Amino acid sequence: MADHDLSKTIIAYLDRHLAFPLLAHLTEISIFPIEEVQAAQYELAKGTNMVDYAVNLFQELNPDKEIPAEFGAKRENAVSTNERLQQEAQAVLDVIENPDVAQALRQDKTQNLQYLKDNYDLTLEQITALYNFGQFQYTYGNYSGAADYLYHFRVLSTDNDLNTSAHWGKLASDILTGKWEVALEELNTLRDVIDSRSPSSLLTSAEPAALTQLHSRTWLVHWSLFVYFNHPQGRTLLLETFLSPTYLNTIQTSCPWILRYLATAAILSRKTSTAGGAGSRVRHSIREIVKVIQTEEYQYQDSVTNFLKELYVEFDFEAAQRELTLAERVVADDFFLGEFREEFLDNARYLISEAYCRIHQRIDIGDLSERLNLSKDEGEKWVVNLIRETRMGADAKIDLEKNVIEIHRTPLPIYQSVIEKTRGLAFRTQAMGAAMARPLQPGGQQGESNPVTVVDGAR
Structure with missing residues (x-):
């Protein structure tokens, strides 16, 4: 069944954190060698700040080896970075936790920024620090916290590129925390953002605008499978x-x-x-x-x-x-x-x-049961339920003595x-x-470019 598995194909269009559930599933169904799947998990985990998780995977792969010293240094760096980013974002966190601020904010982001600057001395750099802190929380594995920080950043920020990245990050966080109602709302919002963006806002030096939008939709299609x-x-x-x-x-x-x-x-x-x-x-x-x-x-x-x-x-x-x-x-x-x-x-x-x-007027129940991969008794129960639950009831009659179904259709x-x-x-x-x-665009390799700034930089 490994030939029919699409995990490798789909993972190419996912953030690395969204790939972890797919790899964990592959370890359960055992259609690939377990060592290969664990190696893939380890390679993905090394690119995150979930150091303890990466260490556990290393020990599973190498039970006889000592844990490399680099993990200790990486753990210390992750802790110190988390503390620094939290301090930088603390001023914004203190303000957004104030109930009076929540009531004072309006739909106009420019007006909100002026209000925060006049009353709380908040600057754009401090608001951007909230994005950086939310992004780091995501790489840390704190998906619930990341969703909150990225949401509040998006409410305040006027930076379209960072807002789009925050959209993707919050969607991934909602998926990984299993909040499907919230994830569906985020998915619909992000889809509207992608579909409504003007060509000028999509222009990059790497590829045409229409191709960038196509890549964005391709990634969104794959992410949406989790929600749908x-x-x-x-x-x-x-x-x-x-x-x-x-x-x-x-x-x-x-x-x-x-x-x-x-x-x-x-x-x-x-x-x-x-x-x-x-x-x-x-x-x-x-x-x-x-x-x-x-x-x-x-x-x-x-x-x-x-x-x-x-x-x-x-x-x-x-x-x-x-x-x-x-x-x-x-x-x-x-x-x-x-x-x-x-x-x-x-x-x-x-x-x-x-x-x-639809194409027969007289149907042998035994023959239909065989085509449904059912036993004779199971087939009879199936047919009875089918006729009872569908609109066939008025047109179909069962003759139990001959074990057939007679169908008399009204002409369309x-x-x-x-x-x-x-x-x-x-x-x-x-x-x-x-x-x-649709205008003609230069061809490109599928899946080679990421149209968004994925929160953890999975590419």
Whole structure:
């Protein structure tokens, strides 16, 4: 299963602290040699100020060796730096902890700075010291403290570049502390910042503005996986975001492997969307995703994307069954998808049943059970629940003596067919318009440049 693991690919687009959970997951599933994973953890940890953590990893890798003296010096340096940065930021910390100041601050940052300067003698350098202290707390592993300091810095600062860096740092801190509601708000805010930035604010000497924005969105897509697969409404929100023309173009251009997560989110959402409570875009997302899977097949494919292709393009139920067997293992081993294994399998079987029933009027329950990788008894229970929970109840009748399902469908009104075809044409027209409007830019290697100042300098 190591050939199907995307951890190495995804880590290239993460801050080093966000990579630690993925590596810890790899030690649990044991698809790579444990020594190699621990070595990767150690190499990442050496670049942080989490000295004790790095020492523990060194001892696990080298149980017979003495701890290098450099760790002692690094620990002393980290402690002294922390004390110095705290003293530099203390003046701002004392002020922002004052309830009167919180009530006096307004939306206008320039006005706030003048108020703080007139009443508390705070300068821009002192406010920047708060950013430096928050950044150091992040490298220290104090993610909760880092989130607080970076948030307060962002409230006061007028430096756009540092504010953007603080956005990324706070998002990473919220992810690492598991505050998913707050992380979702931060993710949406950061996405608005990236999407709304003018070309002049993105210009660098290294690359064109549009390419910088593309890299920023690519990184945001990868970071958002933590939020979307932990927040209760995350899968639906993922579909709404990733299927928008801007981010769908980003995925197709820079990171086609994200199609695994897009396809999985669609599969996980399909059953609940049919039952109600989800938007039309979610209900019809699989159709759009299948088209993208076909288009990007030359760049990326795996058992999850192949499952949808075999089911909805080839209508090969035996091939879909084989792909689902492998996809179950892929999902189970994936860091982001592992906890959804049972739900994924249940929804995938629903999709097979839905497609199978759509093209047959008389279905042998035993044959359908086999295609779902279920025993005869399990298949019968599955079919009964399927008919009870879906709109098939009015059209399908079960004949237990013959062990078959009889389906009598009402012909689809012609206007409904026109609506479905028009919806597809509108989507393709929108995608073509966005592609034609996009200016040509010089090519670049994917993942080679970090569009943001990541808090810990993971690059």
